[in-house]
Amino acid sequence: MSIRTYKDAIDRLNTLQSNAATLEAVRASGGRQSEFAIPEMVEYLERIGYKQEDLNKLNVIHVAGTKGKGSTSAFANSILxxxxxxxxxxxxxxxxxxxxxxxxxxxxxxxxxxxxxxEMNDVRKFPQTPAKPAYFRYVTLVAFHTFLTLKVDATILEAGVGGTYDSTNIVPKPIVTGVSALGIDHTAVLGKTLPEIAWQKGGIYKEGVPALTVNQPEEALSVLKQQSIDRKASEFSVIPETPELADIKLGLAGVHQVQNANLAVHLARKFLQTQDGFQPTAQLPKSFIAGLENARWPGRCQIVADPRYHNTTWFLDGAHTTESLDCCTRWFVSPEAALRPTTGKRRQRILIFNCTSGRNGSSFLGTVLSNAAAQLKLYGSDEERDSFFTHVIFCTNVTYADGGFKGGTDIDLTVKNDLAHLKTQQDLATAWSSLVPSFPTQSIHVLPSIEHAIGLIRELASTRDGDGDTNVDVLVSGSLHLVGGVIEVAGLSDVAL
Structure with missing residues (x-):
């Protein structure tokens, strides 16, 4: 048999239905597909040679939520x-x-x-089960198989877009479960009310397992508590604040990360109590503090100095909701990022942005601009909101100029026609012009690929004036896929990942 490469794997993976298509199918079915999600995932697990109970060997911390679950997972991983x-x-x-x-x-x-x-075990328990799982489910299966093969000591398991019916939710007995913030911004995207979303996320609670949550709106909190009761969790806890966090410089930037770090602290404590006889102390142990300070999560409030173009700094945040863009802008327009002192050289600030078709791009850009104005006022800057960025680039998530995608990128095949006509990007450009009428039209760029965008950045970064080289700050936001593509094309993998 010939050697099968990473590219072969990605080619096969991209033949599977994408997450976006899966979500649309669930919406179209009125949610009926969700009831089959867990039985089907268990069937796939058994077809690759495992029982559900085998997953308990992974010693799981299971995290769900609409905001902050990734950051919480990163903090918990670093603490452990x-x-x-x-x-x-x-x-x-x-x-x-x-x-x-x-x-x-x-x-x-x-x-x-x-x-x-x-392929070898194609006998179906349920006739409606597809021969292969969808993209996210397949990657989850690969993760389970990998972790069981390597006999890991602990697993941080981040749920996908759901909870109750999420493909990660087949672990019978995690060590501890936690729900991060539930934001109303996701209600429109998911077509659910906040209590319905709380019910979904609380679905990760399990019998005999501690059920934790950050403080939530009352209508969500009551649902989470009821889920913990119905699912017979060993305890339900709205986690208290950890005072020391106010004095720790967290490895993930942004004031919103304090809540995520706090959840991670409580999850790690519970986990270590069960698995290692850890006894909580009045103050955070030095090892916990070191974990919080050194936490890293690529593509979230991340500052990366370009290793080859020394006048270029990348600010990467895959924020893709109004609420997360609010946090992103408050981080970027601050003294630790775009308002930091420079050596007197001319500075250009460039925004690279994209969003999934169907999301409200105009609202997203309005959030960026309104928050930029508020931040400039907060820090006493004499800069104006409308001229804060010198260029804006709206490009697709297509990685390369020849139309190729970064390996592993999950692109919904149904948006190919949209990509071909750059409709979303044209709409974003129109929205920007409407929001900032004075912005020079020649500085608004609609481009067909990330490679085109990086090429323009390099061109702008090479501009010289009487004071020498120009400092270039590039904010990349709106999509985690976009951030991932920029990391690859700009050659940032060694320093960003």
């Missing part, structure tokens, strides 16, 4: 790594072991082991 450096700690997001993603060779190996087992 600093407390137990000899442990093998896995994170489902990007399939990471001890903070490092699988190599391409490793990913291809585990990917095809799952693929081949599904």
């Amino acid at each position: 790594h600093h407390v137990k450096p000899d442990w093998k700690i896995a994170v489902r997001e990007r399939i990471r072991i001890n903070g490092t993603s699988l190599s391409e060779e490793e990913f291809a190996k585990y990917f095809f082991e799952v693929w081949d087992r599904l």
